[in-house]
Amino acid sequence: MAFEGLTTRLQNVFGKLKGRGKVSEDDVNEAMREVRLALLEADVNFKVVKDFIAKVKERATGQEVEKSFTPAMVIIDIVNKELTELMGGTQEKLAKASKPPTVILMAGLQGAGKTTLTGKLAKLLQSQNHKPLLVAGDIYRPAAIKQLEVLGGQIGAPVFALGDKVSPVEIARQGVQQAKEQGNDYVLIDTAGRLQIDEQLMQEIKDIHAAVKPDEVLLVVDAMTGQEAVNVAKSFHEQLALTGVVLTKLDGDTRGGAALSVKAVTGCPIKFASTGEKIDQLEAFHPDRMASRILGM
Amino acid sequence: SRRKKIDEEFFEELEEILIGADVGVNTVMTLIDELRDEVKKRKIEEPSELQPILSEKLVEMLKGSGDDVGMKENPNGITVILFVGVNGVGKTTTIGKLAWRYKQQGKNVLLAAGDTFRAGAIEQLEVWGQRVGVDVVKQDSGADPAAVMFDAVQEAKRRNVDVLICDTAGRLQNKHNLMEELAKIHRVIQREIPSAPHETLLVLDGTTGQNALQQAKLFGEKSGVTGLVLTKLDGTAKGGIVIAIRNELKLPVKFVGLGEQMDDLQEFDADQFVHALFAGMAGTEETEGENESQ
């Protein structure tokens, strides 16, 4: 169960080299097997791993590795750079409408962390002197509205709610309207968790999208998600045209390979990392740090 | 399309199906090696012969010794069931569903609102209590959860209920203080009823990957987990990590969650679960749509 970091694994592969002094094709193949296992253990989707390995292998069979005295290190360096690159290279900011309010729509599976994120983003925006309005668009989960109201109360941000008898599309529409009237420059719309295969609920969020034309559609993804992350991300992206991803629960000890899967299938930047249950535990996402984390370094 | 022979490609496909279902990576590698041996030893040539062998192995693993599959009950008094797990996996919802299940069996059920931390958690459990028609013992948000449990056990005794189901706040297994808090909750319950909790159920989100193994290990150490509930199997995730957990930690899956409604809880069925793992695989008899059952 104990996870060996990629460094140790590769050093084991190339440790056998000592005395032979030359990297063979077999050595590289064995190293690639270790890279593959490390990524799978980190929950990177197996198809994404396949493409990734092909890319890394191409570079690793070049001169760099063969001539090196520390082939393990060279391969790690290649893997690390390719991973960082795949994950977006640089950090990306939240969208901003040319004419306020900026409308942000949350989307994702049940329990991913959408409602908590809505509170956290509002708090972050407040600290930048913005006036966010929270919109309670989850009419299904027991006490979902209450949860958002408590979060809004904690940070002194207004929460727009119409109870659980009005359609979420209507709630979102009226929420944006109220923001315009009352001078809120950001509208954060919380939505119910939904499975990407739930046609009715996916239609509902598409309708919300059509009604309020959000500037930012954030897919909220639990960092502990396994192989399923690609299906979820792909389907949400096809149906909603996502603009960004937020990875939650990164304060855990998961390696978070889902980050790579989601990025690979949507191409959307991962904009934030949610790192705790408290309302101020939200950070900018750093692709390079995530790469190291996935590799166990 | 049905595959005609057992070749490297076939093993690769099997491996990908298992990995793709989140079966533990180590477990998959071991299984595939065992299958290769089996093919040589028994001179198997048809893929259709191999797949049942694999399924059988998996079912065997999941069933374990088999004597820990049902829910343990207290024969002479209150049965206490404690729910634990990381954030957002479905603890509170599963409690609602399980309460409904017991209620239908004519049992007297009481719920304990042990999540005093998350915004709206107490109210969420109360809504479930109303839906199902059972009472909830609670204190204010922010109260000591161990104190809530103490109250709840006293109330359960006073009312002489059949089943007390205790909710707890979601916590990540690497948070030392929160895990200690859980250990304390466990101790308080045990002090009041020495044989309790009769079941400590770790709820796992079916979409979780390899981290679930770590969850099972650490929650097991801190709260004496006796079984698992695998939720959200109404989606397309397979929840295969429970195979590794069963194999390495001997923890049985007791229930699966198949939706957000009261009656979306089923007893775990190993055969059905394994069947669903292979749904859609080339070279097997499965047809589309079967992966929706479990």
Ligand SMILES: Nc1nc2c(ncn2[C@@H]2O[C@H](COP(=O)(O)OP(=O)(O)OP(=O)(O)O)[C@@H](O)[C@H]2O)c(=O)[nH]1
């Ligand atoms: N440790 C940790 N917990 C988090 C984080 N983000 C959210 N949570 C917790 O995860 C659980 C689910 O969060 P919610 O915000 O309710 O998730 P949701 O996506 O709104 O859930 P539904 O509305 O039911 O779909 C709660 O217990 C949160 O406190 C995080 O970054 N770290």
Ligand SMILES: Nc1nc2c(ncn2[C@@H]2O[C@H](COP(=O)(O)OP(=O)(O)OP(=O)(O)O)[C@@H](O)[C@H]2O)c(=O)[nH]1
């Ligand atoms: N589709 C589906 N959703 C589920 C299932 N079980 C729970 N959920 C949903 O998952 C979300 C989280 O469920 P909760 O019961 O609040 O989870 P929890 O573990 O109590 O969460 P915290 O207390 O915040 O740690 C809610 O939106 C539930 O409706 C299930 O079997 N299938």
Ligand SMILES: [K+]
């Ligand atoms: K989750």
Ligand SMILES: [Mg+2]
């Ligand atoms: Mg929510």
Ligand SMILES: [Mg+2]
């Ligand atoms: Mg809960």
